[in-house]
Amino acid sequence: MIDYHKLAEEAIEAKKFAHPPYSNFHVGAALLTSDGKIIHGCNIENSSFGLTICAERVAVFKAYSAGIRNFKAIAVASDDENFCPPCGACRQVLMDLCGDIDFVMVDGKMNIKVFKLTELLPYPFGDENLKSK
Numbered sequence: 390m391i392d393y394h395k396l397a398e399e400a401i402e403a404k405k406f407a408h409p410p411y412s413n414f415h416v417g418a419a420l421l422t423s424d425g426k427i428i429h430g431c432n433i434e435n436s437s438f439g440l441t442i443c444a445e446r447v448a449v450f451k452a453y454s455a456g457i458r459n460f461k462a463i464a465v466a467s468d469d470e471n472f473c474p475p476c477g478a479c480r481q482v483l484m485d486l487c488g489d490i491d492f493v494m495v496d497g498k499m500n501i502k503v504f505k506l507t508e509l510l511p512y513p514f515g516d517e518n519l520k521s522k
């Protein structure tokens with residue numbers, strides 16, 4: 390089993406730049422690439438609430454916009470004492486753009502829980518479903 394403590398610390402670091410003026414719920418994500426780079430993301434809220442974006446998607450979109458396409462894991466930390474599971478939209482985006490990577494949840498005591506994305510999003514919709522089009 391991979392030791393994800395360093396990645397967990399990076400997620401906590403990423404949380405420092407969170408911008409959640411409405412929920413006051415700070416979230417940080419650290420995305421680990423196949424060649425060992427770490428890309429940070431944080432949640433960024435908007436006064437038009439539906440335009441808010443989660444930390445996970447910020448990290449993935451930052452990676453894609455830098456031409457990075459291969460990933461191993463993503464760690465996520467919030468300022469709540471409990472683990473922060475990803476929302477449904479992030480599960481879909483991560484599966485689609487990163488594949489079945491490890492999803493590492495970090496709680497307020499630095500405990501870690503690791504899931505495969507397919508555990509969090511079984512039977513996903515993906516590009517295979519569009520092949521007949």
Ligand code: THU
Nearest residue numbers: 412414416432443444474475476
């Ligand atoms: N949020 C994330 O950034 N990631 C998650 O995994 C769960 C929720 C953010 C979105 C919003 O800014 C705030 O947390 C409350 O939902």
